[in-house]
Each structure stands twice: as structure tokens, then as C-alpha cells.
Amino acid sequence: MTPLRIASIILVLAAASDSINYVFLKLLSSIGIMVTALVSAILILQSITFTPHSILQADRSAACPVRR
DSSP: OOHHHHHHHHHHHHHHHHHHIIIIIOOOHHHHHHHHHHHHHHHHHHHHHTSOHHHHHHHHHHHSOOOO
16 A cells, blocks of 8 residues: 555545534534544454454465465
């Protein structure tokens, strides 16, 4: 992934979390973004917990091949 793509993904996620805050939570902007970031981090950690080990092992081996 290029740095430009990563920056655009972060910007889109921040805008989406601010929109969710504006419509549903109605908190201050910085607090709402922090709350949605916390919730999304917890969901990511939970999804990693329930992912089968074989999928995680395959992704790890494909991302970082061992050179001998």
C-alpha cells in the first residue's frame, strides 16, 4: 500500500466517524472520533481473536517471506 492510499483511508475513516458522531452520538468532535476509534479497535481485536489460526498463519507467511 502506498503512503497516499494509507493517508486517504485514514482521512475517510476519520470523516466517517465524525459523521457518525454528528448524527448519533452528538459529542464534541474530538471525543466522538476517540470513541469511534476505541470501538473500532475493540472490534478489530475481537475479530482477530475469532479468526482461525490457519488464516492468520497464511497471511503472516505471505506478508513476510523467510529468505534463506
